[in-house]
Amino acid sequence: MPLSAIKTVAKPQNGVGAFILQCKRLEFHYCDWAGSSRGMNAFIKTSLPAFAKRNPQIEMAISPRPRKHPVIRAHYINGAQRAICVRNLEAESVREKAEMLRDASGEKNKRVNKPVTSINESVRGIWSPFHGDEIKI
Amino acid sequence: MKRVRISRCATQLLAGRTPRRPSCPCAAGLQRDITPHDYRIQARSLSTVAIEKDSELDIGTPDPTSSQPAAAPAPPAIPHRKRLAPEQLPSPHPFAAxxxxxxxxxxxxxxxxxxxxxxxxxxxxxxxxxxxxxxxxxxxxxxxxxxxxxxxxxxxxxxxxxxxxxxxxxxxxxxxxxxxxxxxxxxxxxxxxxxxxxxxxxxxxxxxxxxxxxxxxxxxxxxxxxxxxxxxxxxxxxxxxxxxxxxxxxxxxxxxxxxxxxxxxxxxxxxxxxxxxxxxxxxxxxxxxxxxxxxxxxxxxxxLFDFRTPTRDLSKLCAREGFEAPVARLISETGRASRHPVFVVGVYSGKDKLGEGAGASLEEARFRAAAAALKAWYLYRPIEVTLPSSMEGELDTRKWKPNMVDCGEVIV
Missing domain, CATH: 1.10.1520.10 (Ribonuclease III domain)
Structure with missing residues (x-):
């Protein structure tokens, strides 16, 4: 054979064609008795149904966690978990924390230094000393 | 080509009316000739174990309050109905879905x-x-x-x-x-x-x-x-x-x-x-x-390309297409006597440059140039393309533009 081919797998680009929300499961843990769960309980009673309706991609689970602080735990598609303790927070702040977990990608937080990161090669190409106008000294 | 209606072509692949399908006593007379909606067929007839007789099937559902007909408790008209626990099924019951x-x-x-x-x-x-x-x-x-x-x-x-x-x-x-x-x-x-x-x-x-x-x-x-x-x-x-x-x-x-x-x-x-x-x-x-x-x-x-002998392939290709035989020429070079020389070689057919490559030796640069020329040939992309599947069900054939069919790769 004059020519053979290299077997690879095409790389995913989430959001280029379809967008898959990376958060797949949110667990809300509350305590009926303790005062630190007051905001969490209010959130579950009032705004959680609307929150679940707005985010049908996420599986919601509510379970009691007696004598412990309230916790929101998120499971991501890459297998990571992220938990936020929402003790003594108001219902509105609990919703903000839940939205923060929903929007996260599950990756570890990284410092982004470069303005653009791309898997496509540069349109302008790499500078070459052999091409273009010669520099006359 | 006329499109087959989905309801008709779907039913044969979904859980069909198999002979050992349990007959629903209420719906049997009603639904003889019509094709009901797909999920209903599936929901009514699904069971996942080998059943000897129709009458033996009644599957316990996880939610007994479900309003589906088969999920309702067995009517007294049919005796000897045995409820199968979900643990006895090989896969989950459709009602659980x-x-x-x-x-x-x-x-x-x-x-x-x-x-x-x-x-x-x-x-x-x-x-x-x-x-x-x-x-x-x-x-x-x-x-x-x-x-x-x-x-x-x-x-x-x-x-x-x-x-x-x-x-x-x-x-x-x-x-x-x-x-x-x-x-x-x-x-x-x-x-x-x-x-x-x-x-x-x-x-x-x-x-x-x-x-x-x-x-x-x-x-x-x-x-x-x-x-x-x-x-x-x-x-x-x-x-x-x-x-x-x-x-x-x-x-x-x-x-x-x-x-x-x-x-x-x-x-x-x-x-x-x-x-x-x-x-x-x-x-x-x-x-x-x-x-x-x-x-x-x-x-x-x-x-994805992995060339073995790009120079030979390129000269065969030029011979097949009637181009002049490819010639490799040095475009520029630096540091020939140094530890890191760089040569830039172009492959020319007559006055046309087919490809260009840079390498640490003359041979390598020539090979890269030939491979680049072959890739430029093989990766040709027509500007306007009509996919055959986009014309499915279309009666107006004026939109169809024939696609290019090439005679194939170089055979050496």
């Missing part, structure tokens, strides 16, 4: 239409190794989906890159819809596998019989020896799968009750989902789904 949060979350995550029933989505997650009954596993749907995936990928590649050599077409097919790619897609959709298949498991989990660690892959998947001693390119195109492998892919139903690796189950799920989408939503939506989830993945076709 409508209560599964995982399934509805998966449907929303993939942006599937509400018309796509959860029961069918649950069926696509059941591999034949979990449930050998072809009416309840995804074997038939995965055959349909594999053909659709192969069709859409092949037509995209052949129409957009008419000069691609056949090994590169095979590799590109493998990269877009090969077994490994499909398993990756399934994991990117957030599919989780059940530890052990069974009727009591959440239907949103992928159900298959797991291969124990250290045990061998089943014989149907392992057939490495080609069953034809001279495996030619024609044989690869005609007789085997769309990825140019040496042997035929295993029949999905032959894997029933056999432990399989996770990759096999995940790819069968993705294929079955494509097949089920085709049946329920029709081909325009499937094509959009395919474009969004598969074609949008990044694949640089120029990295």
């Amino acid at each position: 409508s209560h599964s949060t995982k399934l509805s979350a998966l449907r929303a995550r993939l942006s599937l239409h509400q018309r796509f029933p959860l029961q069918t989505l649950a069926r696509t997650l059941v591999h034949p190794s979990a449930d050998p009954d072809p009416a309840f596993n995804n074997a038939s749907l995965s055959i349909l989906g594999a053909n659709l995936l192969g069709y859409y990928t092949t037509e995209y590649l052949l129409c957009n890159y008419p000069r691609l050599p056949i090994p590169v077409i095979f590799a590109a097919q493998h990269a877009y819809t090969g077994p490994k790619a499909l398993a990756t897609v399934a994991s990117e959709w957030g599919i989780e596998a059940a530890a052990e298949p069974g009727g009591e498991v959440d239907p949103g989990l992928l159900q298959f019989r797991r291969l124990r660690s250290g045990s061998r892959v089943p014989a149907a998947l392992r057939r490495q020896v080609p069953w034809k001693w001279n495996v030619t390119t024609t044989h690869r195109i005609v007789a085997t799968d769309e990825f140019g492998s040496d042997n035929t892919p295993p029949d999905p139903q032959s894997l029933s009750a056999v432990p399989v690796p996770m990759e096999e189950a995940a790819q069968s799920f993705v294929r079955a989902l494509i097949g089920a989408l085709h049946l329920h939503l029709g081909s325009p939506l499937v094509k959009r789904f395919y474009r969004d989830h598969f074609l949008s993945r990044q694949l640089d076709l120029s990295t």
